[in-house]
Amino acid sequence: MDIRQVAKRAGVSTATVSRTINNLPVRPGTARRVRQAIEELKYFPNTHARSLVSGRSRIVGLIVSDITNPFFPELVKGFEDAATQKGYEVLLSNTEYDSSRMATGVRRMLERKVDAVAIMTSEMDRSFTQELAGRDIPMVFLDVGTVEKHISNIKVDYASGISQAVEHLIGLGHRRVAFIGGPADLKSARIRQSAFLKAMQKRGMGDPAWIETGNHRIDGGFQAMSRMLERTPLPTAVLSSNDLTALGALRAIRRKGLRVPDDLSVVGFDDIALAEFTEPPLTTVRLPREEIAGKAFEALLASLSDTTRMGAEYQISPQLVVRESTARARD
Numbered sequence: 001m002d003i004r005q006v007a008k009r010a011g012v013s014t015a016t017v018s019r020t021i022n023n024l025p026v027r028p029g030t031a032r033r034v035r036q037a038i039e040e041l042k043y044f045p046n047t048h049a050r051s052l053v054s055g056r057s058r059i060v061g062l063i064v065s066d067i068t069n070p071f072f073p074e075l076v077k078g079f080e081d082a083a084t085q086k087g088y089e090v091l092l093s094n095t096e097y098d099s100s101r102m103a104t105g106v107r108r109m110l111e112r113k114v115d116a117v118a119i120m121t122s123e124m125d126r127s128f129t130q131e132l133a134g135r136d137i138p139m140v141f142l143d144v145g146t147v148e149k150h151i152s153n154i155k156v157d158y159a160s161g162i163s164q165a166v167e168h169l170i171g172l173g174h175r176r177v178a179f180i181g182g183p184a185d186l187k188s189a190r191i192r193q194s195a196f197l198k199a200m201q202k203r204g205m206g207d208p209a210w211i212e213t214g215n216h217r218i219d220g221g222f223q224a225m226s227r228m229l230e231r232t233p234l235p236t237a238v239l240s241s242n243d244l245t246a247l248g249a250l251r252a253i254r255r256k257g258l259r260v261p262d263d264l265s266v267v268g269f270d271d272i273a274l275a276e277f278t279e280p281p282l283t284t285v286r287l288p289r290e291e292i293a294g295k296a297f298e299a300l301l302a303s304l305s306d307t308t309r310m311g312a313e314y315q316i317s318p319q320l321v322v323r324e325s326t327a328r329a330r331d
Contacts, residue, residue: 003045009037021045023087059089060300061109061117063102067094069216069244070272071289075120078293086301088115099125106131116300119145120292122187138303140296140311144187152299152311154292158188161285161318162195162239165267168283168320169237170203173329174265177205178235180224180245182216189216192241192269210235214245221248229256236264236329243268243275243284250278250325261327271321280324287318 007014010033020026020034037043062079064072072094080090091112093105106128109117116138119129132139138150145153169177179196182189193211212228214220221240228235229252240246246268253264260266260280268275271286295314303309 006037006041006043010034057113057115059091059112059114061091061114063093063119063121065095065097065121071270075289075293078290079297082294082297115304118296138300140299147311147313149310150303153313154295155313156316158191159195162192163199164320165239165285166199174237176235178210178228178238180212180214180221180240182241189241216242218244218248221245222252225249225252239267243270243272246282260325265326283323283326284321285318286321292316
């Protein structure tokens with residue numbers, strides 16, 4: 001089965017079939033006949049041949065850090081939805097915070113001749129991005145990009161999200177507010193911890209001794225909260241660098257025989273799908289994955305449409321979501 005048989009069945013030229021397949025302007029009635037012929041004949045376009053003719057693979061790369069963190073599958077889905085609507089495939093690479101896996105993923109993308117790459121991780125090795133930039137492959141970063149030709153950046157206002165959480169806890173009468181951060185080598189984790197200290201110090205509070213370090217996973221949150229619960233006096237509230245950390249903290253608090261929010265209030269960050277189904281439902285700062293994914297693909301598409309344009313910076317504003325894991329501080 002080839003394009004000529006489709007053209008014969010639809011009563012059009014092969015050029016019209018090609019334009020329809022590639023989503024180029026064709027009269028609506030003609031396009032319907034072509035698509036009907038494609039369906040009846042069970043014709044599957046040769047994407048490799050199309051890429052040779054057009055010079056485009058219609059594949060975009062997506063690099064994430066940790067696919068086991070629920071934040072990333074939701075982001076992947078949003079990105080893939082946006083790409084599919086425009087006729088693009090997505091080639092996914094999960095780095096597991098490992099530079100060798102990162103190198104393998106980038107090499108695979110170059111071999112597949114991706115048109116552009118979204119780098120939704122903060123631990124990207126610059127040598128790999130230079131390899132992509134050297135081939136004029138458009139890129140978009142999450143927080144760590146510098147806007148220039150072919151390069152865009154999605155900037156998250158972490159400070160605003162953290163400040164909203166701190167204001168919420170202080171408004172409930174909390175003064176001993178602790179923080180569980182993430183790995184020091186992750187820029188986003190450093191930004192969140194710094195934002196917490198600034199928000200507390202702005203209100204005449206904030207002590208580095210009330211900060212513990214986790215690993216942005218449940219076990220790290222559990223261990224960090226367990227260490228914090230050995231101190232006297234105990235904090236009355238804890239803000240976590242992400243929701244998985246907060247889930248670990250909830251477990252450690254329960255293991256200690258304490259109750260949330262009666263004895264301790266807990267706040268997360270990200271608002272993963274699980275957050276509203278914890279017990280109690282988790283108060284958290286929502287980081288909109290669909291919006292991030294949509295803007296990331298929009299940035300790549302803009303660069304592919306105009307190869308001479310400068311990249312752009314896109315702002316993302318997190319919002320506090322109040323549920324049942326926070327309450328007024330006990331005397």
